[in-house]
Amino acid sequence: MELRVLKYFLTVAAEGNITRAADILHVTQPTLSRQLKELEDELGTALLIRGKRSVTLTDEGFLFRQQAETIVELADKLEHTFTDKKDIICGTVRIGATEAVGGRTLAVCMKEFREKYPGVQFELYNGMADNIKEMIEHGLLDLGLVMEPIDTAKFEYVRMPQKETWGILVRRDHQLAKKETVTAEDIKQYPLIMPGRENAKEQILHWMQCEERHLDIPAYYNILSNAALLVEAGMGCAVCLDGALSIHADPELCFRQIHPAHVTRSVILWKKNHLFSQAASLFVQTIQEH
CATH class of the missing domain: 3.40.190.10 (Periplasmic binding protein-like II)
Incomplete structure (x- = not known):
């Protein structure tokens, strides 16, 4: 299995069309089709479902694409490492x-x-x-x-x-926006949009002294900008850090620190x-x- 063929496959998977992929790769369509068929024969499984105008991935094709992307990325990194100029840091x-x-x-x-x-x-x-x-x-x-x-x-x-403090992100017309700080008891009664990361979630549940099943959690997030949109739409309050919030300032929303303070770095x-x-x-x- 050659790296070149993996790149051929990834281009076809991205374009969803063998003709367009062949143009991008500067090879003929028959050559590209033959390389893909030989790859499938080598693996002993079908990677593509070929339609009249487009191609889609089989279940095995989706799995193979994930692994191929990792291999190609590592190969590119390795190449860049050894082609850096010796007299110039690059x-x-x-x-x-x-x-x-x-x-x-x-x-x-x-x-x-x-x-x-x-x-x-x-x-x-x-x-x-x-x-x-x-x-x-x-x-x-x-x-x-x-x-x-x-x-x-x-x-x-x-x-x-820098220290970062836990709190909640709420709309300015929310009841909790009237408070300077909030307690765990204050926020338990509202829908809470929680971080999806397991360690952070366990930490939050620990100082709230409650189990996940006892809370109304409409959504989990990994990027605060997404959670902020849900808060703005009125879906709930987002449990978050003030440091992350400072990167996504929104005049329609406000942050209220949890008391007693819970700090991390x-x-x-x-x-x-x-x-x-x-x-x-x-x-x-x-x-x-x-």
Whole structure:
């Protein structure tokens, strides 16, 4: 199985049309069709359902696409690592980040690093902490900015200085908007839009001293901007951090801190004993020094 053929398959899967994919790949349609058929024969299963004007993926095709994307991405990263110029620091540093006020410090570090090494580029991936950790473990990301609590057994990390406080995001016409702070008892009676991350959810339920089944939870979120739209629509109150909220200020909504205060921090982490590219290694040093 060749990397080139995996890229052929991914292009066809993205376009949903063999003719368009052939044009993008600069190969003839018969050549592309033959390569795909040989791939299916090699795997012993059908990956595509061929229609008159389009193609769709079989169940096996969807699974194969996920694995192929990972393989191609790792191959591209490996190629970039070894084709970097020896006399100039260049390459790509891949960073995953959750929504946190610690991201402002990270942004400053990135800007200063880019000014010193203009040949370096950054790729940013936004997601949940668990997804970011998994991508770091598989070599798809170099570093990650995530919120505590977090299991750091497999990682080196630096804790960010900013503190972030838990509270709820509500509409300005909501009853709780009239309070300066709210208690767990105050918010239990309302529909709550909760973080989908398991560690954060367990932490919230612990200080609320209740079980998940006793709450009205209309939705879970991993990106606060999505939760804010649900709050704006009147679906409920979002349990969130003020740091994440500062990135998504909305005049129609307001944040009320939970009393007593529950505070956390973000960390930047990377895989232990990991062999970085020169650019990523220097950026880790920059983070540590900062």
